[in-house]
Amino acid sequence: MTATLEDAIGKQTHTGLLGRLMTHQVFWVFLAAVLGSIALTLLTDTFATERNLFNVTRNFAFIGIVAIGMTAVIITGGIDLSVGSVVVLSAMICGMSMASGMSIFLAIPLALGGALAVGLINGLLIAVIGIPPFVVTLGMLSVARSIAMVLSQNKMVFEFGPDQAKLLWLGGGSTFGIPNPLLVLIVLALVTGFLFHWSQWGRHVFAIGGNEHAAILTGIPVARTKITVYMFASLLAGITGVLEVGWLGGVTTNLGQGMELNVIAAAVIGGANLAGGVGTAFGAVVGAFLIEVIRNSLILLGISTFWQGAFIGSFIIVAVTFDRLRKT
Structure with missing residues (x-):
């Protein structure tokens, strides 16, 4: 009798955990990314190679870092279209x-x-003056x-003085075989996840996105919090800019052009709700990874990269539809 009762409780607990996971959009996105990676491993001889996996993880790290900051902005019910320009x-x-000739320790x-x-200006115009985020950014x-x-002067910069080797290692090198940008992404995701769930700042961010009027009535410093959120998003875009210089070995003024679209897509696919109040750092990372898997799969399978936008757009629509159905 006791054994039967324990088995029943264990089964309910297991089912309950699985059921809760299945209601989260990020679970399905993560599953899609894993299944896509497995399929590419079986269909191609190049996806699972060390070099390709190194490139995939490094490339998605750039989008993932910026997507974490974008997720914070979206949680408050805002949007930041300037992140690509902040990168450059x-x-x-x-x-x-x-x-x-400046040292890397001063240049960064x-x-x-x-x-x-840039983030401070965005935040002040949005939170203090009240201009819509879309217009400001x-x-x-x-x-x-x-x-x-x-x-x-719209010229390419590719010589970085005495500390050039350090910059190239920072963005294009690796530590213990792991690309440095991916390590930065992991650290930032962990820190942001902690801030979202265990800090007063994180509670304020979610409260503003859930109901800004109620947040004001409860004494939450809405304006100050919004300013810090836009500064946080710009800071992560700035970190990405530094890393990309080291990876590319040069910088032109078209760097980061159109990046904001992929970043917003990664955040939304990862579970961030454009209406505000919902989002996770892990979701942003998973969304960025799925986008990179899609991009890489088109290249490896010989499909025109012009289809990339169609696939990503479709995933955004599916993600938002899933979220709407789940709430219904």
Whole structure:
């Protein structure tokens, strides 16, 4: 009798856990990414090679880092269309500073400071003045890229002074066989996950996205929190810019162009709700990984990369539809 009761309780617990997992969008996205990777391993001789896996993990890390910041913005019910331009601005500041002979230990903080300045301006215009996020960040998309063009006179920068080897290792090298950008992504995802679930800042972010009016009534510093969220998103875009310079070994003003679309797609596919109040750092990482698997599969299977947008767009529609059906 006791054994039967214990078996029943264990079965209910197992079913309950599986049932809860199946109600989360990120679970299905993660499953799709895993199944896609398995299929590519069976269908091609190149996907599971060490070199290709190194490239896949490194490439998706750039989108994943920015997607984490975008997820924080989306959770508050906002959007940031300027992240791609912040990537190139940060990259250009870092590259040109080092090209002038500046140490990498000064150039990187300077580049990240420029990214934070963009986020601060976005946050002030949105949270204090009350301009819609779409309008502000769409304008900043052009402003930040224009500043990068002015700084470089629209020329490519590829010589980075005495610390060039350090920069190239940071973005293009590896540690224990793991690409450095992926290690940065893992650290940022863990830190952001902790902040989302265990910090006062994280509770405020979700409260604003859930019901901003109620958050104001409960005394949450809504304006200040929104400013920090946009600064956080720009900071992660700035980090990505520095890493991409090291990976590419040069920087041009078209760096990061169109990246905001893939970043938003990664966040939404990973479970972030554009209405606000929902999102996870892990979901952003999984969404970015799925997008990179799609891109890589098109190349390996000989399918035109022009289909990439169709696949990603379809996944966004399916993800949002799934979320709507789940709530219904």
